[in-house]
Every structure is written in structure tokens, then in C-alpha cells.
Amino acid sequence: MAPTISSDLLIADVVKKYPGSERIFTKHGVGCAGCNISKVETIAQGAAGHGKAVGMSLDALLDDLNAFADTGKLPPGTPEQPKGTNTMTAQAGIKNVIAVMSGKGGVGKSLVAGLLAVGLRRHGFRVGILDGDITGPSIPRMFGVRGKPGVHGQKLLPSMTQTGIGIISMNLLLPSEEEAVIWRGPMVSGAIRQFFTDVEWGDLDYLIVDLPPGTSDAPLTVMQALPVTGTILVTTPQALATMVVTKAVRLVKQLGGDILGVVENMAYVEMPESRERIEVFGPSQGLKLVIASGAPLLARVPIDPLIAHLADNGKIEEYRSPQFEELQHNFLALAPLKEPSPG
Ligand SMILES: Nc1ncnc2c1ncn2[C@@H]1O[C@H](COP(=O)(O)OP(=O)(O)O)[C@@H](O)[C@H]1O
Ligand SMILES: [Mg+2]
Known part of the structure; x- marks a missing residue:
């Protein structure tokens, strides 16, 4: 079965559909999943632009995102939710x-x-x-x-x-x-x-x-x-x-x-x-x-x-x-x- 989340999806759409997933982006060094750029950026673009510097792996990011989409459980090492943000703003x-x-x-x-x-x-x-x-x-x-x-x-x-x-x-x-x-x-x-x-x-x-x-x-x-x-x-x-x-x-x-x-x-x-x-x-x-x-x-x-x-x-x-x-x-x-x- 094809994974639910592929690298050509817009980051903003993923975050909207799977509230909480912005923390997974942060974990992988694609820090501004909620920012404006992500509205027009796909996961692949975001990874290329932001994640390269920290040596992130696009595959590892996608694995974590898909595991979250399937089970609702955040992967180990996911940072705490920043104070004052609400994942359910939708x-x-x-x-x-x-x-x-x-x-x-x-x-x-x-x-x-x-x-x-x-x-x-x-x-x-x-x-x-x-x-x-x-x-x-x-x-x-x-x-x-x-x-x-x-x-x-x-x-x-x-x-x-x-x-x-x-x-x-x-x-x-x-x-x-x-x-x-x-x-x-x-x-x-x-x-x-x-x-x-x-x-x-x-x-x-x-x-x-x-x-x-x-x-x-x-x-x-x-x-x-x-x-x-x-x-x-x-x-x-x-x-x-x-x-x-x-x-x-x-x-x-x-x-x-x-x-x-x-x-x-x-x-x-x-x-x-x-x-x-x-x-x-x-x-x-x-x-x-x-x-x-x-x-x-x-x-x-x-x-x-x-x-x-x-x-x-x-x-x-x-x-x-x-x-x-x-x-x-x-x-x-x-x-x-x-x-x-x-x-
Ligand atoms: N207090 C009650 N008096 C009469 N029938 C009831 C009562 N509570 C539930 N039922 C009936 O029993 C069946 C099971 O109830 P339901 O609410 O579907 O249970 P559950 O959601 O826990 O599986 C339904 O057909 C329901 O209409
Ligand atoms: Mg029932």
C-alpha cells in the first residue's frame, strides 16, 4: 500500500490534516512548518531548503509522518509542543x-x-x-x-x-x-x-x-x-x-x-x-x-x-x-x- 503522506504534499496541508505533525517537522529540522513559506512548499522542497544544513533525511521524516498518520502516536524524540500553540485550531x-x-x-x-x-x-x-x-x-x-x-x-x-x-x-x-x-x-x-x-x-x-x-x-x-x-x-x-x-x-x-x-x-x-x-x-x-x-x-x-x-x-x-x-x-x-x- 502506498504511504499516506508523500514528499510532494504541501507541508501546510499535512499539518492541517494531522494536527501535531508540525512537531515532527521540527524534530527533523524543518522548523517552520506553520510559517508562510510552508503554505507553498512541499515536504521535499522544505527538506531541501531548511533541512540540508542539519543533515536531515527526507525518508526518515516521511517514515515518522506516516507512522503518525497511521497510529496517531508521535515518534520518540518529538519535541514538546511550544507553549501557546493549539494543534486543534482547525x-x-x-x-x-x-x-x-x-x-x-x-x-x-x-x-x-x-x-x-x-x-x-x-x-x-x-x-x-x-x-x-x-x-x-x-x-x-x-x-x-x-x-x-x-x-x-x-x-x-x-x-x-x-x-x-x-x-x-x-x-x-x-x-x-x-x-x-x-x-x-x-x-x-x-x-x-x-x-x-x-x-x-x-x-x-x-x-x-x-x-x-x-x-x-x-x-x-x-x-x-x-x-x-x-x-x-x-x-x-x-x-x-x-x-x-x-x-x-x-x-x-x-x-x-x-x-x-x-x-x-x-x-x-x-x-x-x-x-x-x-x-x-x-x-x-x-x-x-x-x-x-x-x-x-x-x-x-x-x-x-x-x-x-x-x-x-x-x-x-x-x-x-x-x-x-x-x-x-x-x-x-x-x-x-x-x-x-x-x-
Ligand atoms: N435503557 C434502555 N432501554 C431499552 N433499550 C435500550 C436501553 N439502552 C439501550 N437499549 C437498546 O439496546 C441496544 C444496544 O444499545 P447501544 O446504545 O447501541 O449500545 P452500545 O453502543 O453500548 O453498543 C440498542 O438497540 C438500544 O436501543
Ligand atoms: Mg454503539
Whole structure:
């Protein structure tokens, strides 16, 4: 397979597409990757002009750049980011990025990501959802969104939901919903990074990111590649016993991230007549969850046939319930931005 980054690309384009890569240029002696000259200079020209004096190798530079493009990891010896620079300036309009994570699949991570977005939108915030679950994207179906993303210049435009939430998902780009994506981890994280940098998100108060499931490479590199403000952890009562939650918590903390809150989904079923609550997946682990994560419990969401019905029919924006109110209320209480920004 041909490498992603070749020497005939403009330095400026590479830096724009792979934020952070300017530090790799610096490492190899092509110091002013952000300066004006680089806008018209290819990597080969830049190397010839700036790098010769320090005896740099164009091949070594390209190897480092391609490794970064594939894995999102900066090579050893990369200098620290100079103070006062922001690698994510391409998306300066996004105020907060909230990552929704779960230790394992099927616990309702996508549902909670969707509900958080719906709740924020109801409160007047400008919201987008980045469906980072490349191999199992479920956000568009939940919102009944089918329209292909539009194109604006070099960028994609998110498809809009009924209430005005912008969505980008692999599902919207594939020819049919049934199409399977079988990708290696590095390609997944590359795609998600592009969903962030190559999409015209506009001004957003919150971008909700539905992370790939699990605690493997995929969610990890996403957390590293995006400027995540805080993480919401979703689990079921059952999951705590299997250590996945502890693992997920450790992962976020290792990356220096902040767990804003935890959501216990499928906590119980309420009988329609008697209102009796049956804890299908065992007793609530809410307290243990709070101890394990060091973060507050935002809500215990019951198994609700209405959720399943609305999610299957693309109408999740119509969902209302006391527990959902509680989730919104508690999220806003600790959210980084409590009022919609004007405009
Ligand atoms: N509280 C709930 N009540 C009813 N159905 C739910 C609930 N949470 C999730 N579901 C359903 O369970 C399935 C899995 O949820 P999903 O959010 O896709 O999980 P994940 O993203 O963690 O794999 C979906 O069909 C979803 O609609
Ligand atoms: Mg999902």
C-alpha cells in the first residue's frame, strides 16, 4: 500500500490534516512548518531548503509522518509542543468535546451519547455528534438520519437531525446501511481524526463523541487525538463485576483525562401496572461505580421499551422520562458550559 503522506504534499496541508505533525517537522529540522513559506512548499522542497544544513533525511521524516498518520502516536524524540500553540485550531469553533465510553459493547453507550445530545439541544445548546464507532455505527439510525453529508470546499458538512443536531457517521458515507466496515485499529483512529478535522462543524457548544467500544487501541487513540474536555462512562449493573469498568477508568486517567460522570444503564425494569422495579442485571452497582471512577452517578436509566422503540424508528429525539430529565439535569450541573453561548 502506498504511504499516506508523500514528499510532494504541501507541508501546510499535512499539518492541517494531522494536527501535531508540525512537531515532527521540527524534530527533523524543518522548523517552520506553520510559517508562510510552508503554505507553498512541499515536504521535499522544505527538506531541501531548511533541512540540508542539519543533515536531515527526507525518508526518515516521511517514515515518522506516516507512522503518525497511521497510529496517531508521535515518534520518540518529538519535541514538546511550544507553549501557546493549539494543534486543534482547525476546529476552534468547538467549545467542548465530550467522549462517551464503555468498557464493553451493548451496554447503551450510543444511546447515552444520543440522549446527552438530545438533552443539550432541548436546552438550546448547539450540539454535534461524532459517531466514532466506525465498525458498528448506530447514531444515524437512532435519529432517523439518512442524508449524505454535504460538501463545503474541502470539508464535509454534518447531516442534520429534526431538532438540529449535526451528525457525522461512517454509516452516512457508506453506500448502504448494511455495508460492513472491517478495518484495522489504526485506520479506525485515522477516520475518526478526519471526522474531527475534515468536517465543517461550525460553532458548537458541545461535540459528543460516541467512542468505539472497549478499552483497546481504538478508543485510546481517539482520546489522544481529539481535544477531549471530559468523559462520560456508561455501564450496566452487570459490567462492574467483570472489571471492564475499572479498566476503562484506569485508561482515561492514564491519558490524563477527566471522568465527568457515570451512567448506569439498563438498571432495572419498571412493571407497567404495579410500578414494581425488577433489577434484571442484578442489584445496582451505583455506589461501587462512584468509588471506582471517582465521579458522580448521573443517572440510573431503566430498560424502557419506549427507548428501544424510538431508537429503532429514528425518533430518539421524542423521548421523555423522569430518569432522562435527571440525566440532563445532573450532566448540566457538572458540565463545563452551563448556558448556551449566544448567537
Ligand atoms: N435503557 C434502555 N432501554 C431499552 N433499550 C435500550 C436501553 N439502552 C439501550 N437499549 C437498546 O439496546 C441496544 C444496544 O444499545 P447501544 O446504545 O447501541 O449500545 P452500545 O453502543 O453500548 O453498543 C440498542 O438497540 C438500544 O436501543
Ligand atoms: Mg454503539
